[in-house]
Amino acid sequence: MVSAMNLAILTDLHGDRLLRYRLSAAKVRRQPALLHGHIDGIDDHSIAAIDRIVGERNMGQVFLDGSNLGGLARAIRRRRPGVRIITFCHNVETSFFFGALRSHRTPKAAAVLLANALAERSAVRSSDILFCLSERDGRIMRRLHGRMPDAVLPLAIADSYREEEEISADMPKERYALFVGGGFYANIDGIRWYLRKVAPQAGLKTVIVGRGMERLRDLCRERDACLVGQVADLAPWYRAAHVVIAPILGGSGMKTKVAEALMHGKRVIGTAEAFSGYGPAVLASGDLCRDAGSFAQAIRHAATLDLPAFDPALRALYERFHSFTSARERMADALASSR
Secondary structure, three states, X not given: OHHXXXXXXXXXXXXXXXXXXXXXXXXXXXXXXXXXXXXXXXXXXXXXXXXXXXXXXXOOEEEEOOHHHHHHHHHHHHHOOXXXXXXXXXXXXXXXXXXXXXXXXXXXHHHHHHHHHHHHHHHHHHOOEEEEOOHHHHHHHHHHHXXXXXXXXXXXXXXXXXXXXXXXXXXXXXXXXXEEOOOOHHHHHHHHHHHHHHHHHOOOEEEEEOOOOHHHHHHHHHOOOEEEEOOOOOHHHHHHOOEEEEOOOOXXXXXXXXXXXXXXXXXXXXXXXXXOOOOHHHHHHOEEEOOHHHHHHHHHHHHOOOOOOXXXXXXXXXXXXXXXXXXXXXXXXXXXXXX
């Protein structure tokens, strides 16, 4: 969602002067290539193709959508020293994949960490402009790679809200707490902790929507939670939810689930990690929980409230801080001030 927002903003700012190059997801298995940042579609072929395009079209700047693309940043810096390189960091990848390694201690996880750490180091060293999502990420970037970002551009996502009048027959009829997220480690670890430690004392049914969560099926049965999986449209699930939960314990960057809940006018109950990078107004609008007991207490309290299906005050926070309009203004200002 962040990549889609970045593309929309750059298209709006540059019009037909913008050229998008989509990297393939080809896997590189040769260790020397991985150590040179050849990951996530960066390889000799894509580097050569991008270098040729930059030269033929006399391009003045390249926007890299992720610090994992540091192998490309290094190559462009060497071949085209006059080109301005802008890197937008979705996470501090070194920190993110260190968390993944701690969650699953496997040789593969260690190799992924090393490859991303080396690529990110190249991105930091080769970029003229570095953007991060939060002040916390900036501090971690400086500690790990010796450089603060040039600007902090908080997460923004495209507006997909629409009013949904009908509730699907397969939705729970009782009030429920909604968790939305895909099956990567921070979501899996967080919702597993929630189901084990919080759900039994929360007093609201738990509904989990997202791709790749099937490994939690047995635990969901034990805790009487509804595991829905991937859906074509999130709008009705948000609309029918009483509250949205964000029990995230690790990771990096900012959590899109909080901005998405605000977009749908929903109150968020979450951990400090879930709210990391969000401003005081967003923090004040939800419930920040320090442990399982306070999380369960916040949900029990919310269950006693007559919360609206759509709260315009929460929606206004999305529009003010995490919408296309707000993000475009911030990026335009940051790019102009960095010239």
